[in-house]
Amino acid sequence: MAEPLKVALAGLGTVGSGVIRLIDANRELIQRRAGRPIEIVAVSARDRSKDRGVDISRFQWVDDMTTLAEASGADVVVELIGGSDGPALALARRTLAAGKAFVTANKAMIAHHGVALAEIADGKDVALKFEAAVAGGIPVIKGLREGAAANEITRVYGILNGTCNYILTTMEKDGRDFSEVLAEAQALGYAEADPSFDIDGVDAAHKLSILASLAFGSTLDFDGVDTAGIRHVIAADIFEAEQLGFKVRLVGVAEANGHGLFQRVHPCLVPVSHPLAHVAGSLNAVVAEGNFVGRLLFQGAGAGDGPTASAVVADLIDVARGEYGTAFAMPVSAMSEPGRADAGERVGRSYIRLSVQDRPGVLAEIATAMRDAGVSIESFIQRGVSSDSGVIIALVTHQCAERCVVDALERLSGSASLTGQPMLMHILDF
Numbered sequence: 136m137a138e139p140l141k142v143a144l145a146g147l148g149t150v151g152s153g154v155i156r157l158i159d160a161n162r163e164l165i166q167r168r169a170g171r172p173i174e175i176v177a178v179s180a181r182d183r184s185k186d187r188g189v190d191i192s193r194f195q196w197v198d199d200m201t202t203l204a205e206a207s208g209a210d211v212v213v214e215l216i217g218g219s220d221g222p223a224l225a226l227a228r229r230t231l232a233a234g235k236a237f238v239t240a241n242k243a244m245i246a247h248h249g250v251a252l253a254e255i256a257d258g259k260d261v262a263l264k265f266e267a268a269v270a271g272g273i274p275v276i277k278g279l280r281e282g283a284a285a286n287e288i289t290r291v292y293g294i295l296n297g298t299c300n301y302i303l304t305t306m307e308k309d310g311r312d313f314s315e316v317l318a319e320a321q322a323l324g325y326a327e328a329d330p331s332f333d334i335d336g337v338d339a340a341h342k343l344s345i346l347a348s349l350a351f352g353s354t355l356d357f358d359g360v361d362t363a364g365i366r367h368v369i370a371a372d373i374f375e376a377e378q379l380g381f382k383v384r385l386v387g388v389a390e391a392n393g394h395g396l397f398q399r400v401h402p403c404l405v406p407v408s409h410p411l412a413h414v415a416g417s418l419n420a421v422v423a424e425g426n427f428v429g430r431l432l433f434q435g436a437g438a439g440d441g442p443t444a445s446a447v448v449a450d451l452i453d454v455a456r457g458e459y460g461t462a463f464a465m466p467v468s469a470m471s472e473p474g475r476a477d478a479g480e481r482v483g484r485s486y487i488r489l490s491v492q493d494r495p496g497v498l499a500e501i502a503t504a505m506r507d508a509g510v511s512i513e514s515f516i517q518r519g520v521s522s523d524s525g526v527i528i529a530l531v532t533h534q535c536a537e538r539c540v541v542d543a544l545e546r547l548s549g550s551a552s553l554t555g556q557p558m559l560m561h562i563l564d565f
């Protein structure tokens with residue numbers, strides 16, 4: 136029988152224990168597909184005595200997990216700890232530098248250090264794989280690296296954070312406000328005790344920067360992602376958006392053109408006819424547009440022990456087969472540094488929600504600011520429903536350069552007619 140692929144596992148939490156369960160459950164099938172057995176030989180975490188719901192006594196325990204590769208003699212180390220720096224990064228560097236394969240689900244680390252790690256992997260000609268880092272169980276990295284590899288990708292976008300999508304679609308279903316749904320999501324375990332990485336868009340920005348790099352062959356630019364989360368979306372936004380024919384979703388968009396790379400994670404209005412409008416609950420979805428293949432849509436579970444373990448073990452099967460290639464679909468030496476495109480030049484429609492005083496002249500003031508900024512209005516709703524903070528006005532602009540909409544809001548800022556911060560959301564018109 137062919138030699139087994141020996142695996143050392145760092146991290147035995149949700150995903151780590153899921154990987155052990157999956158390999159146990161599908162052992163024979165995996166062996167037939169990989170052409171050799173995949174065997175976990177060693178594990179490491181913080182607390183050796185913790186009950187993980189799986190038997191770990193059959194594996195070697197390594198206290199200092201940064202030494203996993205050497206201590207266990209494994210061929211590949213799987214990192215399922217998390218954190219962009221610290222022990223995860225030390226383990227990645229040490230494993231790759233030792234000429235061993237490295238598999239991770241850690242989007243934060245890949246978003247910040249992916250290119251530097253890929254350089255080490257290129258130099259040692261070893262695998263660096265991270266399918267589970269973006270959209271959990273959805274094979275979107277494989278789709279871009281392999282299936283769509285012949286295409287020039289012009290745009291990649293999607294719903295990349297299940298917690299935000301769960302919150303927004305629950306607000307939509309129940310008509311409740313953000314803070315109430317977030318508290319419920321935390322109680323149910325759908326949101327972390329500290330949910331800021333998710334709800335402020337940082338987690339989605341990590342994933343988007345990785346997708347952009349793969350799609351456009353450019354080096355990672357996480358700091359170049361214009362990031363805003365969903366904290367300021369109110370129930371009225373979701374209600375008014377629905378009246379206007381849209382759903383509210385947190386969408387990451389990356390585009391590459393002659394002006395550079397554009398990357399943004401913002402809450403957006405998605406037309407009800409668009410596939411992303413139908414992505415509900417904690418699901419994720421990614422769309423990629425290629426010049427020969429057209430529009431590709433990937434959808435599925437973006438998190439959870441089973442789906443994430445599925446992606447991790449798929450990477451291990453590639454390593455076992457010896458089919459792994461370069462981390463970002465090309466050597467680091469072939470990647471470009473595209474610079475950042477000016478978002479103000481993008482043309483599209485926008486949604487603006489204003490809370491205003493209920494008195495004569497306010498509408499004229501808004502109309503004047505829009506006219507002076509070169510923004511014309513396509514739809515307008517004022518329900519006459521007074522909230523504590525005034526009357527809510529929701530409007531959708533015609534197509535115009537984004538800088539014009541920003542200019543209109545700047546003209547209104549500081550006006551005594553406004554009773555709260557305006558909310559601006561762009562419309563996904565592609």
Ligand SMILES: NC(=O)c1ccc[n+]([C@@H]2O[C@H](COP(=O)([O-])OP(=O)(O)OC[C@H]3O[C@@H](n4cnc5c(N)ncnc54)[C@H](OP(=O)(O)O)[C@@H]3O)[C@@H](O)[C@H]2O)c1
Pocket residue numbers: 145146147148149150151179180181182183185200214215216217218222240241242243267268271437438439440443
């Ligand atoms: N959960 C998901 O659905 C999901 C989806 C996609 C990607 N990911 C990514 O997968 C990774 C793991 O996520 P998870 O949800 O499985 O996390 P988790 O449940 O919190 O598990 C983390 C594991 O890492 C261990 N650990 C933490 N700090 C350590 C340290 N300093 N030294 C040694 N071990 C340490 C913990 O040990 P103890 O158990 O002993 O405390 C635990 O076993 C993260 O990068 C995450 O972003 C997760």
